[in-house]
Amino acid sequence: MGYKKLGKKISFADLAVHKVTKNNRSVRMVEKINKAVNWHNIEALLLECYDKGKSTQGADTYPPLTLLKGLLLQKWFHIPSDPELENQINDRISFKKFLSISMGTPSPDHSTFSRFRSRLSKEVMLHLNNVALQEFEKRGLSINEGIAVDARPVKSANKPISKSELRKLREKRDTPEGKVDKNVKPLKFSKDIDSDWTIKNDTPHYGFKEHAVVDVTSGFILAPASVHDTTYLPYLTIASCHTKKPIETVYADKGYYGQPNRAFLSLNKIRDEIMRKDTTTSKFTELEIEGNKRISKKRYIVEQHFGLDHLHDGAYRARFTTTLKNIWDAMCRQRAFNISRGSQLLAGALRTRDRYAWR
Numbered sequence: 001m002g003y004k005k006l007g008k009k010i011s012f013a014d015l016a017v018h019k020v021t022k023n024n025r026s027v028r029m030v031e032k033i034n035k036a037v038n039w040h041n042i043e044a045l046l047l048e049c050y051d052k053g054k055s056t057q058g059a060d061t062y063p064p065l066t067l068l069k070g071l072l073l074q075k076w077f078h079i080p081s082d083p084e085l086e087n088q089i090n091d092r093i094s095f096k097k098f099l100s101i102s103m104g105t106p107s108p109d110h111s112t113f114s115r116f117r118s119r120l121s122k123e124v125m126l127h128l129n130n131v132a133l134q135e136f137e138k139r140g141l142s143i144n145e146g147i148a149v150d151a152r153p154v155k156s157a158n159k160p161i162s163k164s165e166l167r168k169l170r171e172k173r174d175t176p177e178g179k180v181d182k183n184v185k186p187l188k189f190s191k192d193i194d195s196d197w198t199i200k201n202d203t204p205h206y207g208f209k210e211h212a213v214v215d216v217t218s219g220f221i222l223a224p225a226s227v228h229d230t231t232y233l234p235y236l237t238i239a240s241c242h243t244k245k246p247i248e249t250v251y252a253d254k255g256y257y258g259q260p261n262r263a264f265l266s267l268n269k270i271r272d273e274i275m276r277k278d279t280t281t282s283k284f285t286e287l288e289i290e291g292n293k294r295i296s297k298k299r300y301i302v303e304q305h306f307g308l309d310h311l312h313d314g315a316y317r318a319r320f321t322t323t324l325k326n327i328w329d330a331m332c333r334q335r336a337f338n339i340s341r342g343s344q345l346l347a348g349a350l351r352t353r354d355r356y357a358w359r
Helices: 012-021 026-038 039-049 064-076 082-091 094-100 111-121 122-138 161-172 233-239 261-268 286-313 323-358
Strands: 147-155 196-200 203-215 249-252 271-274
Touching: 012 261, 026 094, 026 323, 039 064, 064 082, 064 094, 064 111, 064 323, 082 094, 082 249, 111 196, 111 323, 122 323, 147 196, 147 233, 147 286, 203 233, 203 286, 233 249, 233 261, 249 286, 261 271, 261 286, 271 286
Parallel strands: 147 249, 249 271
Antiparallel strands: 147 203, 196 203
16 A cells, blocks of 8 residues: 555646636635645655555555645635535646646545544644644744634534433443444444533523634634633643744633633733633722723634634534534634635735835
8 A cells, every 4th residue: 555646647638727727716826825835844744643555555545635635625615515525626627736636537535535534633733733833934924922812602513402311312322332323333423412501691502612822913823622711721822832932922801811810821921911800809990991992902813713714614513523523623624724824924925025125
């Protein structure tokens, strides 16, 4: 077993479409991304962590970089499913060029993308973000001057169920019988029992919380997670450290207000810009009210990110029925956003440099 040679043979179809791709917007977009990203570093990490294709037996498999690029295309172009992704790759010139697949070579099967998603761990996805952000910093983009932290509720992929029914399903799943289907085979499809009930703005939601940490200067997403608001601000802050430059400021809403978080920021010499709120021992002062208004003008960027995700990607609702798969999907969506954002910032910086050079 090895890796398929996807782009080695140039067909007459490749030569025929070459002339018509110059004015293709999608082609220009993926070419701009290819110029902005060092795919060699990402491929080296994938080859180190992905075990398929290393055996001497069996059929050749698809290179992991090709499959990762396919899933990034799925996010950039808002493709709702893996079968539709396969169809779009076979249909679109820009997708073939981005994946380095010749026109005469078919797309990977939709099940191949699904298996790749399950084989690539969350830790590798975190490392991929680290590699990409470090590359962008080397090329002059600012990271870690200040970060905004927030969370939003994500609806379960299933219909809500009561707490008592949820408890029964979890107890059944913990038994040997609950882990197999009616044919006594490992359970592949099941109800979402990883989600739970939570309250947001006095409204109950059945699902989970998706966190994001966004750089207030560049707009990069630094650290995603699906955990409780208050107790994990230290974890999210530490997970946002991708470069040698320390984080200067943390912006967060009132949900993160509390002595443990404030003490963590003080201990690590990080500027505390968590919005204040009334407590039983102290009331708002005019200075704190003005401070909250100032903080809200900075931390809007993370709410803007959630709004765009909600509008374009349907991220308000989970795609899968397990938390692990949904976290991976959120990470892939955020990796795609960072790569696209980095390519835009680098292109803008290049235009600015050329304009001043012309003067």
